[in-house]
Amino acid sequence: MQTGKIGVSSENLFPIIKKFLYSDHDIFLREIVSNAVDATQKLKTLASKGEYKGEVGDAKVTVKLDKDAGTITVSDNGIGMTAEEVEKYINQIAFSGANEFLDKYKDDANAIIGHFGLGFYSSFMVSNRVEVITKSYKEDAKAVKWSCDGSPEFTLDEVEKEDVGTDIVMHVMEEEKGFLEDARISEILNKYCKFLPVPVIYGKKKEWKDGQQVDTAEDNQINDVAPAWTKTPADLKDEDYKNFYRQLYPMSDEPLFNIHLNVDYPFNLTGILYFPKIKNNFEVQKNKIQLYSNQVFVTDSVEGIVPEFLTLLHGVIDSPDIPLNVSRSYLQSDSNVKKISSHINKKVADRLSQIFKDNREDFESKWDDLKIFIEYGMLTEDKFYDRAMSFFLLKNTEGKYFTWEEYEKLVKDNQTDKDKNTIYLYTTNVEEQFTFVEEAKNKGYDVLILDDVLAPHLINKFEQKYTDKRFVRVDSDVVENLIKKEDNQKEEWSWEQKQELSPVFQAVCPENKDLQFIVDFQDLGETGSPMVITRNEFMRRMKDMSAAQGGMNIYGDLPESLNLVVNTSHPLVKKVLDAKDKKLGKKLEEVGTQLQVKKDEIAALEKAKEGKKDEEIPQADKEKLDGLNSELAKLEEAKREKLTDFGKSNKLAKQMVDLALLANGMLKGADLDKFVKRSVELIK
Known part of the structure; x- marks a missing residue:
């Protein structure tokens, strides 16, 4: 028996692994199974070169759960290790500057794994002891067993093992017993190992018998070793792409179409991206693209890795140039990732352009489901905008x-x-x-x-x-x-006429703190509508954008501004004008005369002030001017009150305003009920 210490010059590796390695401890199983797949593929490669004469036809990785023993075992019939290789690959992690590096990255241990290939040690996140039983493919190699209890001390013994390959036995610690549940292991394997290139076996397939699920004799292979994205487009039909989409998203509607990525220069990249149907409300999940590295699942949170608008797509991206275990910040700054992002951007635009050219009718039929995606891309990516303008x-x-x-x-x-x-x-x-x-x-x-x-x-x-x-x-x-073709040559009312009729219609506009009506007068012709409600383009657009941004905008708090355009040529408007003259004519004339007298007096006093300094103006004149202005304001207010009272009592004025509101879908509830009853009265 050999004993010793793992070759790291500090004992702080294991605490970091156990505490800081990943917020999601599920990752340990991915690491161990991925290593087993690698070992299996290496043996296949050696066999293809004639360097291994043994049988490799039944290459597979097996995951076993023993709840009673408290163990999870991952077995492969891959390349195996000699005692020397165990010493080299497992015991000697004495990389340069280990202490400094561990101290620096203790809160981001993904970086440790990404840089130094310590995936095997993730097993200690959930285990209080890990055993490695391995036999190398090399002739006359002796099987060995390595054991470690989560401290730097280990043991290494020769043991009996018939087949080439490696077993990793993880003795799950008490506080991680949740990983000894069958459903939990199935869930992890399905998430991370669903498309690994070597068969991964977990238990037996089940069937329904005598009212319960029972095991059959057939192995339960949890992965598809040759998913669609690993094949060439020439080998796939439309139905193959649809079937793969259903495999990825069994509960989703069928996608609009797909893009098959297959690049080998200047980086390696494969994948299939699907265009889902995006609803107008823009409520979509942005975690539908699955990122893989050599068919090993990395993440489904790809914001910052691919352009923002592409996160609306579904599907798979696989690149060995994306490190398997790195932090998000590393991924987002990695030059390969940036090149990949730029290439996918171009590929998506090229594919859309090609679909448009090849079958415009089909493209048009899908446009309403597709436009949000394209618009989002045009707004957030200038290069995509330029490419997208063609389709x-x-x-x-x-x-x-x-x-x-x-x-x-x-x-x-x-x-x-x-x-x-x-x-x-x-x-x-x-x-x-x-x-x-x-x-x-x-x-x-x-x-x-x-x-x-x-x-x-x-x-x-x-x-x-x-x-x-x-x-x-x-x-x-x-x-x-x-669309103003020329300057308006129609005669319009004078400012005084508009001022006199404005309060009449303002009086019958809805009283609503969220709405603000501005009365305007235009000649729309005798056959035009008596009144039209319009929305100022600039203000409405600013409010729409403010609403889309969550209202964090000065325009978002302003009431909606509407224009009530009164058609000065319409007979009904003239009828209201005549009724106003008939009922208020003399009173308004009297008020008008008084107003004019006050205005003349004010004008005379203002003229007398011209060219004088403030101290040269008699105090009596100042007081008289203030008094006249106050009297003028009261007369104006009295005139406005008379016009407002007339407007409120005039059913025809109210009816025309309500008609304009009705045409805009703004007349509802009690106001609509009153309008209907008033209509009956006016028809009688």
Whole structure:
């Protein structure tokens, strides 16, 4: 028997392994099984070169759980080790500067494993003793047994072992007894070892018999040794890709399509990425891409490893150039990972472009499920934006799809304003904005549908890039003003007329702290709507973006600003105007005369002040001016009260405002009930 100490110059390795190695102790089984797979593959390689004459046809790794003995055993029939190799690969971890390195990385021991291949020692996270029973493939090699209790002391003995290979026996410590449950081991193996290239056997397959699950005689192989991504695209059919997706995500809807990655220069990379159906609410899981290294699962948290927008994809990426055991910070700064990320970005864009060119009709049919992903990529990756412009589609209210260039040609002649800007009209909700959409279409305009959560951000990006193009929502103004072809030559009311009628309609606007109505007057023609409610494009867009960002924006706290546009040519508006003149004409004339007298007096006093310093103006004049201004304000307020009272009592004014609200889907509940009853009264 040989005894000794593991060759590390400090005893702080094992405490670090047990305490700091991984927050997730499950990883130990991945490490031990992966090592066993490596040993098995090495023996196959030696056999293929004629350096090993034994049988390798039944190569496999077996995991056994013995709950009574408190052990987990991982066995392989791989290359095995001699006593000298055990000494070299297990006992001698005396790498240069061990103490300093361990002290530096004691809180991030993933880095220790990643740099120095200490995966075997992860077994001590869950074990109070580990035994290695191994026999080398070399002729006349003696089997040996290595044993260690989690301290630097070990024993090494010769033992009897018939077959070439290695058994790792882990005696699970009391506080980790949860790993002695069958379900727990199955879960770990399924997570980390599902696609290892050598068969991994765990127990026997089960069948339902006499009301319970019983073991059969057939081995339970938990892994697919040749998953789809390891094959060449020429060897796979569409159904193979779909079956593999179901294998990865058994509860998910079928994907839209996939991209098969197969690169051998300047780095090795294989994988299959799937485009899932992404709903408009953008609530997606970003942990659906599984990262592998030589078919060993590494992580499904790939943010920072692949471009942000690609985290919306599902599937598998496998590269031996990605270290198996490293910290996230290392992965995110690794040059190979950055190259891989850039390549996948390009590959995704190229694949989308090819699908678009090969079968545009199919691409269009999937666009509504695909657009969020593409828009996200265009907003977050400039290189992807440039590539995506060739297949990015705009959809109009007729359900037709256009590339950017195609749509520009479609609308340029008819939708260019007097300032040479091409106007892209759009709706965010065809039903709610139906009236505005129809009016725009009746005028010969085309209207786009931009109804997803990323559309406001994408619109801003387009307008920044193309300064001669503007996006205007159809309900942001009356149809005559959406695309101004020339300066408006129609006669409009005077400022005094507008001021006099504004309180009448302001009085019947909804009282809501979250809504702010601004009354405006425009000549929309006798056949136009009597009133139209529009939303200021700039303010609405800022509020939309603020909402998308969680409201952390000054615009997010402002009430919604709406324009109530009164059609000065409409007979019903003129009817209200006539009723106002009939009921308030004389009173308003009297107030108007008094106002004019006050204004004339104020003007005279202001003129007398011209050219004088403040101390040169008589105090009496100052006091008189203050008094006149106060009287003027009271007269203005009295006039406004009369107009407001008239507006509140005028059913026709209220009816026209409610009609405008109804057209915008804003009349609900009790207000809608009152509108219906008032309509009946007015019809009688």
